[in-house]
Amino acid sequence: MDGLSVWTIYDKPKDHPEGFIARRFQVASGSITATEETLVSANLEEIQDELDARGFAKLARSEDDHPSVVESWI
DSSP states (O other): OOSEEEEEEEESOTTOTTSEEEEEEEEETTEEEEEEEEEEESOHHHHHHHHHHTTOOEEEOOTTSOTTEEEEEO
16 A cells, blocks of 8 residues: 555544544545444553554644644654
């Protein structure tokens, strides 16, 4: 797949109020496309460990991010 994969971790978003969910987005040619790929856990560290094991690097959240955003991984 061309482009850059970016994972964003959310804490209890409206559509998943049970825990943490990470969603993968594909960035290519100036566009961002949501994918169907997700990671779900009641434990934030489990998702972080999985993304770290896949070779992704953590980025801190921005003040402009939605309040449910914990962090992103590239």
